[in-house]
Amino acid sequence: MNDGGKGAEPAARSKRADARRNxxxxxxxxxxxxxxxxxxxxxxxxxxxxxxxxxxxxxHFPTRADLIIAVYRHQVEACAEAGPALLESSETPYAALTQxxxxxxxxxxxxxxxxxxxxxxxxxxxxxxxxxxxxxxxxGTQLLEAAxxxxxxxxxxEAYELMRGVGNLCIGADHDPRYDAxxxxxxxxxxxxxxx
Amino acid sequence: MNDGGKGAEPAARSKRADARRNxxxxxxxxxxxxxxxxxxxxxxxxxxxxxxxxxxxxxHFPTRADLIIAVYRHQVEACAEAGPALLESSETPYAALTQxxxxxxxxxxxxxxxxxxxxxxxxxxxxxxxxxxxxxxxxGTQLLEAAxxxxxxxxxxEAYELMRGVGNLCIGADHDPRYDAxxxxxxxxxxxxxxx
DNA sequence: AAAGATACGGAACGTCGTTCCGCTTGGCAA
DNA sequence: TTGCCAAGCGGAACGACGTTCCGTATCTTT
Numbered sequence: 001m002n003d004g005g006k007g008a009e010p011a012a013r014s015k016r017a018d019a020r021r022n023x024x025x026x027x028x029x030x031x032x033x034x035x036x037x038x039x040x041x042x043x044x045x046x047x048x049x050x051x052x053x054x055x056x057x058x059x060h061f062p063t064r065a066d067l068i069i070a071v072y073r074h075q076v077e078a079c080a081e082a083g084p085a086l087l088e089s090s091e092t093p094y095a096a097l098t099q100x101x102x103x104x105x106x107x108x109x110x111x112x113x114x115x116x117x118x119x120x121x122x123x124x125x126x127x128x129x130x131x132x133x134x135x136x137x138x139x140g141t142q143l144l145e146a147a148x149x150x151x152x153x154x155x156x157x158e159a160y161e162l163m164r165g166v167g168n169l170c171i172g173a174d175h176d177p178r179y180d181a182x183x184x185x186x187x188x189x190x191x192x193x194x195x196x
Numbered sequence: 197m198n199d200g201g202k203g204a205e206p207a208a209r210s211k212r213a214d215a216r217r218n219x220x221x222x223x224x225x226x227x228x229x230x231x232x233x234x235x236x237x238x239x240x241x242x243x244x245x246x247x248x249x250x251x252x253x254x255x256h257f258p259t260r261a262d263l264i265i266a267v268y269r270h271q272v273e274a275c276a277e278a279g280p281a282l283l284e285s286s287e288t289p290y291a292a293l294t295q296x297x298x299x300x301x302x303x304x305x306x307x308x309x310x311x312x313x314x315x316x317x318x319x320x321x322x323x324x325x326x327x328x329x330x331x332x333x334x335x336g337t338q339l340l341e342a343a344x345x346x347x348x349x350x351x352x353x354e355a356y357e358l359m360r361g362v363g364n365l366c367i368g369a370d371h372d373p374r375y376d377a378x379x380x381x382x383x384x385x386x387x388x389x390x391x392x
Numbered sequence: 393a394a395a396g397a398t399a400c401g402g403a404a405c406g407t408c409g410t411t412c413c414g415c416t417t418g419g420c421a422a
Numbered sequence: 423t424t425g426c427c428a429a430g431c432g433g434a435a436c437g438a439c440g441t442t443c444c445g446t447a448t449c450t451t452t
Contacts, residue, residue, distance in 0.1 A: 393452095394451105394452090395452085396450090396451085397448105397449085398447105398448085398449075399449085400447070401446085401447095402445105403444095403445105404441105404444105405440105405442075405443095406439105406442100407440090408437105408439075409436105409437095409439105411434105411436075412433105413432105413434095413435100414431105415432090416430080416432095417428105417430075417431085418427105418430090419426105419427100420426090420427100421424100421426090422423100422424085
């Protein structure tokens with residue numbers, strides 16, 4: 001119950017100094033490549049940008065998905081923590097829910113291809129999917145239940161389903177000006193309202 | 197303005213008999229492999245199932261996407277034609293719209309991975325995307341405009357956006373019992389209703 | 393300074409979609 | 423019927439991908 005360190009935090013103590021440095025470099029390089037070419041950018045591109053060999057990437061991140069998780073961990077964390085905060089600061093649970101979803105959508109839409117890879121059934125990316133679900137679903141459940149308890153939305157929708165739906169709607173939202181994920185997500189949430 | 201034949205219909209006249217036979221075999225094999233392993237099944241699997249070499253596939257279908265189009269062309273056609281029919285047979289345009297969307301969703305959800313590949317930004321699949329849009333968007337527009345004219349839905353949503361949204365919601369709807377695309381699509385359409 | 397552990401680079405592997413090319417075969421003219 | 427040749431075929435080969443492997447280089451400890 002001490003360090004844990006089951007994954008992608010920058011660096012647990014007791015690694016070689018150069019290794020720690022490389023991990024940092026790698027995260028920066030990955031982040032910048034993701035911005036430039038999307039999350040689906042080839043591993044070799046990231047290695048090149050960081051000036052290391054591909055083997056080095058895999059030493060630090062067992063799979064591409066783990067690298068992606070590591071890059072976005074802080075933002076996912078922030079999104080998760082924003083949930084309860086919104087619930088306190090908002091007029092009604094429904095307002096908190098919509099704002100939280102907006103946050104989530106903003107996050108997804110600004111990361112090229114992240115939403116797509118999130119739902120990809122390609123083996124390997126299920127750990128990415130799981131990470132997002134594990135971290136965000138409880139928050140979604142809390143908001144949904146609060147809004148349902150307040151009678152603002154029709155009950156019976158699982159947070160899992162909502163989050164996947166929202167995630168799906170964000171796919172391809174970049175590189176297509178004719179498609180505005182935000183508008184559709186807004187419709188979806190509007191459909192949740194209690195017809196009262 | 198005579199035959200046209202720009203593509204994937206079973207066989208234009210004046211091809212060798214064995215070629216025509218192979219094309220048929222290929223379509224059957226592809227259809228059955230798609231059912232068994234999804235649309236993303238490797239080309240080699242389809243070739244094997246059909247008992248031909250991969251070269252033969254590419255002689256008949258310039259790209260994987262064209263093969264997929266050819267396999268599903270009839271069903272897409274049927275869906276497109278169902279639009280105006282529903283508009284006539286239904287009580288209201290909104291009812292026609294929801295039923296048509298149901299048809300579309302049923303189609304997508306029962307074809308493993310088709311929805312995913314439809315939105316994939318992998319090069320080559322844009323022709324698949326285009327085909328669906330070209331064929332179905334006008335129908336969607338007609339239904340949307342009818343419903344809007346009847347004052348049943350809030351106006352201002354483009355058919356393109358709706359269809360992409362619905363398509364996106366169908367991604368991964370198979371192989372995940374916790375995710376029911378139909379429910380979410382229903383919410384989306386419910387959100388379209390005029391708040392009146 | 394030497395040894396051992398740790399990390400590195402990048403060649404190599406298996407899979408994918410797609411292309412290429414030497415061989416086979418169906419259809420036609422003689 | 424025979425022979426010719428365009429049309430068609432099979433599958434090796436290519437380039438890109440994610441991932442693995444291992445000989446070498448570097449850090450750290452004594």
